[in-house]
Amino acid sequence: MKYTLKTIAVLAAITISSICGAAAEQVRVGFAAEPYPPFASPDASGNWEGWEVDFMKAMCSEAKLDCVISAIPYDGLIPALTASKIDIIIASVTITDKRKQTIDFSDYYYKTEAGLLTAKGSDLQVTPEGLAGKTIGVQSGSIHEAYATKHFVPAGAELKTYLTGDESFNDLASGRVDAVQADVIALDAYLKSDQGKDCCELRGKVQADASVLGNGIGVGLRKGDEDLKVKINAAIKAIRANGVYDKFSKKYFDFDVYGG
Template sequence: MKKVLLAVALGSICALSFAQGKDLKVAIDPTYEPFTFKTADGKPTGFDVDIANALCEQIKRKCVFVEQVWDSMIPGLQAKKYDVIISSMSITEDRLKAIDFTDKYYNTPSRVVVKKGVNYTGPASIKGKKIGVLKGSTQEKYAMGELKTVGVEVIPYEAQDQVYLDIKAGRLDGTVADFVEVTGGFLSKPEGKDYQLVGPELYIEKYFGIGAGIGLRKGETALKTELNGAIKAIRANGVYKKINDKYFKFDVYGK
């Protein structure tokens, strides 16, 4: 009898430990430096990855990263291939129809990037130019709504780094991208030396939403509450600032 009771007790302890340490499957698109990219040995890294790990530590879970092509992120979440999306996904009205989000964990503007010497005075001034954007992104939505309508050729790509490769190869004239990402992932590198940011900072809510949040399936109320608490905690205890300062020279939490 004692052996049976001991076995039940041990089983209960193991079940509790498993629940507390359960893996959190996190979808990422590792082509978005400095938010999410890979080290030389193929490990995921970047601001989003560090934030995810900090949040997992806060809620006593282990992050397991699942690589996913950007425009398949939401279908993959709905199909339960992973638990959350922590990959610079902006909170927009359209996306909220399909999935839920936590509070924002950062908010940076988007910008138009073209070759130096181009006299950019607004979307119409680059009529006929070829602009590459990330397929399924808020930048694609903006480009389709504001650039294509005035005669700019907008070309969607599966990954942002493919956009930069085609700019370098001369197949594109520029891009619309997150300001921080395009600065770190392109403009600060040798291949971006002949290109520049033009026009205003783009915060237009109907295109870009209200900041990047963690994507969850509808109805995941307990997990959403946990993650919102964790975001507040790492903002308060200095962990967020430490991660922020590792990658950026300003607070990307933003407006």
């Protein structure tokens, strides 16, 4: 079943109160409205599922927070946070120095690398020179757009931006772009799909650049929300120590997604 952003927005404010006590502090959690498997997407019934959904439930339960999902387009998450429309962001938002000028972050809760997806049999090289004259698909507002703008565009590559990863994958499968840059976990999930396994392959990982690709994925918070940050950091540490994090992670990954 296909979901438009308008349809998904109707699914906002899904309360996870069953995992917390009645007196728990309510926290509005910004999720990206665009599906991003295996991290978060609505199922056929409109219920959110995925690794980050399980992470949120475990973290909120440990921190005794009553967490309510608000679905917001990815590039609107930080503006919604700073405008106090939501209280935190859990949407695979990378911790970068640029973003830290606007918002605060918890300790990281997973790390991943960036890779480049191409059509099967492609001879493209994952270098600025190898991508000169080629069109690269990236998600709008993502670290991958920032990375490609910094490293590939000056050498002659052209960027095409998308609201969702699925849109970029569809254009790659149809030959409308030459490559797609994204997190290798998201690329791996696509390669396991019926379309992905037939059309595409991982050409390689991009060269590391922490100034753009950041230092892991963190929970976004408003600057000054120190009490909430302390609770969230303590909860992340606790579910890592008590085995809850590893238990739900094994449903999705056969490696340590925490990284580092």
